[in-house]
Amino acid sequence: MSLRRPRHLGWWAGAAFAGLVTLSLATGLVGHATVTSPSMAPAHDAGSTLVTTTLGTSRLDHGDVVVFDLPRSWSDAERQRLGTAPADASATDAMVKRVIGLPGDRVTCCAPGGALLRNGRVLDEPYLAEPSTEVANGTYDVTVPPGHVWVLGDNRRRSFDSRAMRARPGESGFLPLSTVRARVLLGWP
Template identity: 45%
Template sequence: MRRRLVLALTMTVAGLPLAAAASGWRVVEVTSDSMAPALRTGDHVVAAPLRGEPSVGDIVVFTPPHHWRAVFPRWSSGDRVPERMVKRVVAEAGDRVECCAADGSLLVNGERIDEPYLASAPGSGNTPTYRVVVPDGQVWLLGDNRDVSFDSSVVGALTGAGSVPTESLTGRVVGRG
């Protein structure tokens, strides 16, 4: 893993996005502050090809599925849907996801999730409440900056189906340039 991270950072710093793409890696620009403070608008991340299923906690790059594209203009006042988005996997197929516990924390399978990466304290924003079971072959994706993130919670609130098929995931973030 360390070797891949060094390779990814070297390709990014050296300005070799073509070499990254040739190896299946991608350099992707972050288009919103939905992952702040870890990632901000204009940052570039290096995404390695997915090998198997993503893990909870992974930051992934994905192509927004159709049901996300259908509601994005309504949420964003008509802005164009990004070609790729970056979010964190918080639950996998079969997991029960609930927002929120009494203290505002996210619950997965009845357990409070420790999320030290969040931009603000759990429950401090205007997070929609929900209780879902992630369907087979899908994941639940949330931004670290939930107050401004167009993610599974928002799409779920607007459509009743916020999860993302794993085939929409194009890479796992392994570095930042």
């Protein structure tokens, strides 16, 4: 006795997949974003399209790439850095960065050669645009408070991130978890 596949199984599977994709897009579970700066190169160059999900944003992991809404202080600092007027929000609504430190983590820069330390261990960062150096990272030793993360770009020489905010008077550089909009699933040029 041989088992036969129903004739229309492929059509039904395709229709179910299309329905799932439509439902995911309609509910906001799956979305997209566009990278607007070179700060995440080489993994995500400027102009790359990213597929994102809102699932799991409350349970981030080290190395996750996230899209986040800029807190007011970050937005003001980025506009000042770019020399744009406050009304020009389009350039600074959201950013894409990599999660380096989670609540309770101690992130230190730098170990010899410019490498980052997380909880006393040197980070392996194969995604970096170029090897770490003290010049690209600056010096800091921070412990991420509850409800926050420490985020950095992969192209450290061209990234406005937690380091840049920490360098501003009265700022800590910690990003509130409440501002994380989505996690990046994949991207392409």
